[in-house]
Amino acid sequence: MTTYIHPSPSAADAAVERPTAAPATGAPAPGAASAPAPRRPRQGLIHGLLTNPKAMVGAAILLVFIALALLAPVLFPGDPSRITDMASLEPSAEHWLGTTAKGQDVMALTIHGARSSLLVGLTVGFASTLVGILVGLASAYFGKFIDEALSLVTNVFLLLPGLPLLVILAAFLPPGLGTVILVLIVTGWAGSARVLRSQALSIRSKDFVAAAVVSGERAGRIMFREILPNMASIVMGTLLACVIYGIGAQAGLEFLGLGDVSTVSWGNNLFWAGNEGALLTGSWWVFVPSGLCIALVAFALALINYAVDEVTNPRLRKIKAAKPAAVVGTTARRSTASEGNTAK
């Protein structure tokens, strides 16, 4: 276990090598998350999550939204964006959340919007994590020239300003849901690749990987069967962060009118709210629900993310930590992935 010979590298150490790293990028300290994995396999993680109150609250919120998204056509049959003459009504018994300036029911728009927003968020999250896993594992396993090249590409993408790049790409590509997803993946994968690479690198140097190499296992098998399962918790954290990024960035892009304005989604609802002057006419009920939904979903995912951290890193659980050398966790990692893209 080479990781334990030198005390866990502090964030500052890692920053020496790569000064552009945000606080946490260097910090997913080798050993911090992977240490429990060999002793207690993945069962432990799932059991830990099931008994963690934060994870359960997060999962409950998420499940409610997924259920609403799936049931949307049953709850509100018909086209939610149909224009009627009941314009700008305040919330009432008939329209729980009022209507827009075009007479659309806000409740129907919000619940139908969950479909597109969750779909895009999940797709972008899974796809950019997948790219991150491939790049990170290849970097860590092959090393040398491949690592240099892949790291260079990753760092360049991390450094290019995310939101302007997003805007430029969306402006040149033909509008549509596919474009939105593609653009979000292009601007979103680099953060996860960097985090996963540094974790894979520390596992790569362990004895069991060396043993696998010596016993002649194929590269693909070592990467996906030996290294990958041992970083399950980091992959999970990255995935959650990527989904949060996907939902937020989609909403931002659509709010700027650069998505597919004909679909119903939370971002588009806000775009139309701004476009129809809901703010200036005082129709707060038009723009409040969609924003709240985005926030609730992001908050639920962040809660699960914290829970993953707590379960896999016992030091975060107790207040009095003996030697909390590797506490920098998910939150900061999340900010790396999303910093450039959500204009924080």
Next chain:
Amino acid sequence: MRFILRRLGFYLIAFWVSITLNFLLPRFMPGDPVSRMFARSAGQMQPEQIEALRKLLGVDSRPIWEQYADYLHNIVTGNMGVSITRFPTPVTEVIASQIGWTLLLGGTALVIAAVVGNLLGILAAWRRGGAIDSALPPLLVFVGSFPYFWLAMGALYLFGVILGWSPLRHAFSDGLEPAFTWEFISDAGAHLVLPALTIVLVSIGGWMLGMRNTMIATNAEDYITMAEAKGLKPGRIMFRYAARNAMLPSVTSFGMSLGFVVGGALLTEVVFAYPGVGYQLLNAVQGLDYPLMQGLFLTITAAVLLANFLVDIFYVRLDPRVRAS
């Protein structure tokens, strides 16, 4: 020195990538942005200007490598073409007239958020489990979950429309001429408060949590125990021993944020109609003003890279281990 040169090389490569991206996008994208753009600006332009724009955007019969060399030459000499929406102002002039507002807004917000956030982080880590440590992080995470532009809209609605405390749009009142008079500066300040506050509100959490986490790690170091054993005052240990050593990651992210100031305030500027480069970028996209779009993107990228390079140089000064290697 080798470190600096290596970083410089990296930034040059990154800049080259963004130039190349800019070059390739209009040429290999489906659809024809160029003809759409010409249709809009028909009748306004001189033939030679149309010719120059065609070359810039790749409606050009020459071989691609020749176009590329030409394009690089133009960028290096600062010739980015003429803006369509503000015809016939050169792109560089449009950008120059707007970047100041972005720097003002983003810079103010960044400095306030970084200073206050880091201080809160230091205090939270120093009194682990205390009031600041247990109340603020969950609250800030919750605030950070909201889409940024939505919070900005809410703030604009509450303080601008309902309470009327804050101006609704732009960086200064209509009819005022930018000048160094008390009247203008106070007016610009009044327009700055709300946009800057919303940025501070959403970004302060990241600073605080980052600092808190590094600081917790530093607090467990032996030299802190030693300092306590020597009987130094807590305030001195906190700032001169612990916080000083926990600062490095924050300095790094300050560099990153410094660069993102230019591009990152895009959504703020759009919500508040603040006349910075981000707002202009969106206008350029809506007006199909491709030369301006490209010029803005390159300017933003260059600013990000430059800021990061400056921080690297600062880093050498700050961290002796970089000098030694």
